[in-house]
Amino acid sequence: MPKIINNLRSKISGAAYQLFSEKGYSAVSMKIVAEETGIAVGTLYNYYANKEELFIKVIEEKIKNYKKIFDKYLQKEELDLEMFITHLYDEINKSKGVIDEVIKKNINSKEEKIVTRLRSDLLEIVDQILIQFKEKKGLEKEAKAERKRSVYALLMMILILDRRFPGEREKNISYLLKMANLI
Amino acid sequence: MPKIINNLRSKISGAAYQLFSEKGYSAVSMKIVAEETGIAVGTLYNYYANKEELFIKVIEEKIKNYKKIFDKYLQKEELDLEMFITHLYDEINKSKGVIDEVIKKNINSKEEKIVTRLRSDLLEIVDQILIQFKEKKGLEKEAKAERKRSVYALLMMILILDRRFPGEREKNISYLLKMANLI
Amino acid sequence: MPKIINNLRSKISGAAYQLFSEKGYSAVSMKIVAEETGIAVGTLYNYYANKEELFIKVIEEKIKNYKKIFDKYLQKEELDLEMFITHLYDEINKSKGVIDEVIKKNINSKEEKIVTRLRSDLLEIVDQILIQFKEKKGLEKEAKAERKRSVYALLMMILILDRRFPGEREKNISYLLKMANLI
Amino acid sequence: MPKIINNLRSKISGAAYQLFSEKGYSAVSMKIVAEETGIAVGTLYNYYANKEELFIKVIEEKIKNYKKIFDKYLQKEELDLEMFITHLYDEINKSKGVIDEVIKKNINSKEEKIVTRLRSDLLEIVDQILIQFKEKKGLEKEAKAERKRSVYALLMMILILDRRFPGEREKNISYLLKMANLI
DNA sequence: AATGAATGAGGCTTCATTCAT
DNA sequence: AATGAATGAAGCCTCATTCAT
Numbered sequence: 009m010p011k012i013i014n015n016l017r018s019k020i021s022g023a024a025y026q027l028f029s030e031k032g033y034s035a036v037s038m039k040i041v042a043e044e045t046g047i048a049v050g051t052l053y054n055y056y057a058n059k060e061e062l063f064i065k066v067i068e069e070k071i072k073n074y075k076k077i078f079d080k081y082l083q084k085e086e087l088d089l090e091m092f093i094t095h096l097y098d099e100i101n102k103s104k105g106v107i108d109e110v111i112k113k114n115i116n117s118k119e120e121k122i123v124t125r126l127r128s129d130l131l132e133i134v135d136q137i138l139i140q141f142k143e144k145k146g147l148e149k150e151a152k153a154e155r156k157r158s159v160y161a162l163l164m165m166i167l168i169l170d171r172r173f174p175g176e177r178e179k180n181i182s183y184l185l186k187m188a189n190l191i
Numbered sequence: 192m193p194k195i196i197n198n199l200r201s202k203i204s205g206a207a208y209q210l211f212s213e214k215g216y217s218a219v220s221m222k223i224v225a226e227e228t229g230i231a232v233g234t235l236y237n238y239y240a241n242k243e244e245l246f247i248k249v250i251e252e253k254i255k256n257y258k259k260i261f262d263k264y265l266q267k268e269e270l271d272l273e274m275f276i277t278h279l280y281d282e283i284n285k286s287k288g289v290i291d292e293v294i295k296k297n298i299n300s301k302e303e304k305i306v307t308r309l310r311s312d313l314l315e316i317v318d319q320i321l322i323q324f325k326e327k328k329g330l331e332k333e334a335k336a337e338r339k340r341s342v343y344a345l346l347m348m349i350l351i352l353d354r355r356f357p358g359e360r361e362k363n364i365s366y367l368l369k370m371a372n373l374i
Numbered sequence: 375m376p377k378i379i380n381n382l383r384s385k386i387s388g389a390a391y392q393l394f395s396e397k398g399y400s401a402v403s404m405k406i407v408a409e410e411t412g413i414a415v416g417t418l419y420n421y422y423a424n425k426e427e428l429f430i431k432v433i434e435e436k437i438k439n440y441k442k443i444f445d446k447y448l449q450k451e452e453l454d455l456e457m458f459i460t461h462l463y464d465e466i467n468k469s470k471g472v473i474d475e476v477i478k479k480n481i482n483s484k485e486e487k488i489v490t491r492l493r494s495d496l497l498e499i500v501d502q503i504l505i506q507f508k509e510k511k512g513l514e515k516e517a518k519a520e521r522k523r524s525v526y527a528l529l530m531m532i533l534i535l536d537r538r539f540p541g542e543r544e545k546n547i548s549y550l551l552k553m554a555n556l557i
Numbered sequence: 558m559p560k561i562i563n564n565l566r567s568k569i570s571g572a573a574y575q576l577f578s579e580k581g582y583s584a585v586s587m588k589i590v591a592e593e594t595g596i597a598v599g600t601l602y603n604y605y606a607n608k609e610e611l612f613i614k615v616i617e618e619k620i621k622n623y624k625k626i627f628d629k630y631l632q633k634e635e636l637d638l639e640m641f642i643t644h645l646y647d648e649i650n651k652s653k654g655v656i657d658e659v660i661k662k663n664i665n666s667k668e669e670k671i672v673t674r675l676r677s678d679l680l681e682i683v684d685q686i687l688i689q690f691k692e693k694k695g696l697e698k699e700a701k702a703e704r705k706r707s708v709y710a711l712l713m714m715i716l717i718l719d720r721r722f723p724g725e726r727e728k729n730i731s732y733l734l735k736m737a738n739l740i
Numbered sequence: 741a742a743t744g745a746a747t748g749a750g751g752c753t754t755c756a757t758t759c760a761t
Numbered sequence: 762a763a764t765g766a767a768t769g770a771a772g773c774c775t776c777a778t779t780c781a782t
Contacts, residue, residue: 016742048743050745157352160351165344169343172343180340183337183344220752241752377747378781400581400582405771405772414748416746416747416776520728523732526718531714534717549707553736586754586756596763596764597765599757600763602757607756608757
């Protein structure tokens with residue numbers, strides 16, 4: 009007895025994202041994704057060709073979401089760095105586990121390319137925001153390549169600190185601010 | 192047809208370490224560890240009771256090794272921070288990816304405890320070295336808890352930068368030095 | 375390429391029962407159960423959580439079946455002992471070897487409990503029937519505990535004689551009748 | 558470093574017998590037999606070609622042993638049936654688990670033959686003793702074929718009763734006496 | 741379009757057996 | 762003659778994927 013479900017694609021994506029975030033790629037089964045979504049396993053395959061694609065698409069969506077969220081900082085006259093870092097911290101930590109996979113090497117070459125592109129997208133967003141901040145403050149900017157490294161470090165550190173010191177959000181953010189100022 | 196093999200334990204450990212580093216715990220099969228070591232699957236189980244123990248022991252060995260290497264810095268009169276960070280960078284990057292797993296949460300509680308202890312050991316070493324450096328320079332020190340975070344961040348960043356920007360050792364180290372000075 | 379199969383649970387149960395009967399628990403592999411049923415190994419696990427459960431359920435079903443078959447003797451006015459023993463002999467020997475395992479000790483405690491209960495059920499049925507027979511004949515009855523031993527001996531002997539002297543049904547039954555009269 | 562051990566063959570046999578008796582064929586590993594004997598696994602194979610042969614030889618020895626033990630009853634002027642049954646009961650129950658395997662069907666045809674012969678040997682011994690008893694008492698004897706069945710039943714019942722009602726040795730023996738008198 | 745039973749490759753682990761020492 | 766490390770087939774079980782309904 010088929011269930012009529014609207015926006016099934018986004019429901020699957022949501023459930024999958026939650027699960028991948030908590031457990032990582034290997035530890036999530038298609039069965040549990042289906043259960044969490046409230047559909048049958050077979051139905052998943054009407055929306056995503058296979059587990060790998062599901063995973064990629066979930067990340068893709070997340071990154072797009074980041075873009076949307078953070079683009080508004082580019083429009084602002086004044087940038088409050090602390091507010092921005094705090095926002096970044098909170099958003100990224102909703103997606104913890106997904107990113108674990110993104111920083112891993114063992115994805116096969118096909119998905120590697122996609123993941124790499126997605127990662128660049130995210131970095132680009134943050135870089136632009138920080139650059140704009142420096143410009144407005146009249147501060148000296150590092151060279152593009154150096155900034156890339158710094159921004160990447162900043163994002164990774166958000167993940168790492170929250171994971172290791174999960175109860176210390178404020179202190180983590182305070183450390184991240186110092187890192188941001190290195191850029 | 193059995194063949195006697197020398198230093199098999201360390202050969203297994205080496206292969207396993209490489210594989211866990213590249214692919215993470217779940218994506219490494221006992222079969223591939225055996226193949227990479229050049230032995231039969233069953234032989235693995237003469238040395239390690241199961242996959243979990245293999246993983247734990249591999250990390251344990253790595254950390255012990257770090258201790259041995261870095262303890263000598265504690266004896267020195269003068270500490271060259273750059274030299275130390277460079278050394279740290281190179282040593283840790285021989286061990287890259289094992290630590291992926293160490294930063295994960297979803298290891299079961301038994302191994303979690305061991306991993307946590309091992310991590311503390313390593314952090315303690317580096318913390319002591321950096322503290323001693325500040326003392327000799329007469330610089331102000333952060334509180335213990337803050338230092339812990341900073342040192343942890345430093346170590347993680349070594350891994351992360353080398354993985355992401357593998358050809359840029361000098362620039363990575365230069366960034367890490369800036370991070371070390373935040374401590 | 376999946377194919378839908380009817381009554382699969384009972385097909386598996388039948389095949390498993392045959393195999394456990396002939397070879398005993400350890401000597402039966404899930405692979406051979408699957409082959410004999412004409413399905414894939416994985417399919418077994420859609421019906422039974424694991425090998426142990428499969429075994430228990432197979433016995434459970436068999437005993438339930440006995441109950442159904444022999445309960446009718448309790449309703450009868452007149453009991454022909456020979457007819458009853460003959461019927462018992464034939465029914466039990468459709469199920470021969472599963473009971474091998476039931477008489478073993480080294481089943482783990484969890485299944486032991488279930489097996490013990492099932493055994494009691496069957497013994498109780500036969501005991502009641504024999505008691506009723508004696509009552510109607512006005513014969514002296516043994517004490518409950520002694521009867522329990524005798525009935526158990528009778529049932530086991532059915533299995534054993536048929537296995538050892540399979541072509542001598544009538545003579546086996548004749549011997550069993552003598553045993554029944556000891557009760 | 559080789560150990561010089563006398564009567565190693567009989568030591569192995571003893572250990573194996575104990576283990577097979579307690580756990581049955583499948584549940585005993587060659588490693589544990591070696592450990593229990595206090596030798597290396599490889600050494601086992603200097604004495605027995607494989608696990609199957611070890612098992613067969615252990616039974617063979619046991620049966621020979623029974624022969625030796627019970628032959629003395631054939632020499633006696635007077636046979637105390639109760640004493641004989643009691644002795645039989647106690648001896649057989651030292652070997653419980655080994656006999657489990659003997660009554661199983663799933664041994665392959667090669668060993669089946671040997672096991673069958675060994676079983677006949679044991680039955681023959683007991684049969685002769687019981688016959689002699691009847692002769693001395695001037696009692697009527699059953700035909701050879703019927704006696705064979707009865708003796709077999711008697712032996713099996715020893716195993717079964719002790720297993721099912723282990724704390725009730727005297728009552729078990731008392732029931733067995735009744736069975737012996739059916740012969 | 742949804743379902744979920746069936747599939748079977750592949751993962752972890754055990755253990756009888758071999759053979760260099 | 763004894764040793765025990767090495768071997769690899771085989772066992773139990775999981776899970777991504779397929780397809781008849």
